[in-house]
Ligand SMILES: Nc1nc2c(c(=O)[nH]1)N[C@H]1C(S)=C(S)[C@@H](COP(=O)(O)OP(=O)(O)OC[C@H]3O[C@@H](n4cnc5c(N)ncnc54)[C@H](O)[C@@H]3O)O[C@H]1N2
Ligand code: MOO
């Protein structure tokens with residue numbers, strides 16, 4: 001049986017190839033950049049007034065002059081005016097070009113303007129103050145955002161400011177999320193006593209959509225022939241399939257067999273972990289990838305976070321960051337020789353240390369327990385006892 005690290009590395013060896021596509025900028029939030037963003041001009045592109053007030057020549061102030069005749073007003077959105085008389089000033093507005101012949105701006109708060117005469121009422125004035133000088137942020141042609149960055153708020157602002165009306169991003173992978181099981185009914189139905197509503201695909205959709213996939217929810221019964229027929233088409237239409245349920249040892253667990261029949265070769269089945277031991281993973285020669293997640297909801301969730309999400313991120317060209325680390329708030333015992341993903345609630349101690357309080361719940365079907373949790377702490381398989389205060393990685397989902 002594979003270890004968690006081995007399974008993780010097999011999964012990351014089967015990334016999707018995601019083509020790039022140009023899309024309109026307003027639709028690009030959250031997408032992954034496939035071209036670098038470079039400064040088309042200096043940033044800022046001109047000496048920009050950064051306070052409303054007057055612009056003067058500092059040399060005049062330095063000689064002791066405190067009263068300046070207002071020769072005009074420079075608004076934002078106008079070409080630079082010129083101060084011809086160096087002992088006068090121009091009123092200037094934030095965002096305007098600094099007028100030619102001036103170098104320093106005094107705020108209205110530090111002035112008294114009466115009858116067109118501005119009097120400076122402070123002595124502490126520095127040459128060049130309140131001016132955001134051209135190219136102090138970035139130079140023209142400098143790379144601002146590298147390929148492979150997710151377009152968050154600052155990246156979107158930068159993309160707009162450098163004129164990317166159309167922007168090249170990774171195409172969103174099309175992923176089918178498929179629940180399996182005769183006991184499962186739709187969310188809109190009233191279950192019989194022997195039925196439950198299906199919930200796993202909603203959980204998976206939430207994880208994958210946030211990470212940038214285009215998802216569709218499907219459902220299949222526990223019937224091998226029906227599954228085979230339906231999945232044949234699904235495999236053609238989607239880049240990847242994520243199934244939940246039907247991968248364990250039961251007489252109605254058909255997923256591994258059906259996948260083999262469809263030419264999706266098993267890369268591993270079972271991982272030395274709890275929850276999620278029956279995890280199945282396969283790929284076809286055409287590059288279609290299939291995750292067969294164990295049906296118990298906590299297993300589905302853990303496997304989605306530990307394997308599926310890094311795989312999706314890496315497929316999109318995003319960095320896969322290491323998990324955070326926290327200290328156990330209480331001792332834990334787990335004798336089986338399996339990696340134990342312990343549900344935890346996170347907090348910060350008074351001295352700033354991340355603490356993880358164990359909330360094991362009643363097992364991998366107890367999805368209600370997840371409502372109180374922030375993530376899973378990964379406890380290694382070779383030990384049975386884990387002491388309070390010991391630090392381990394945590395995969396957080398909040
Ligand atoms: N003899 C053995 N039995 C089991 C083993 C084992 O190693 N030997 N492994 C156990 C473990 S661990 C898990 S996890 C489950 C995995 O089972 P399957 O992947 O085959 O999933 P199912 O049998 O279809 O369902 C299990 C459980 O999960 C519920 N389920 C399934 N899909 C959904 C859904 N979309 N939404 C909500 N709940 C779902 C289903 O009703 C079952 O209760 O096998 C153990 N057995
Ligand atoms: O993966 Mo199963 O998770 O232990 O019930």
Ligand SMILES: [Mg+2]
Nearest residue numbers: 246248250253
């Ligand atoms: Mg089963």
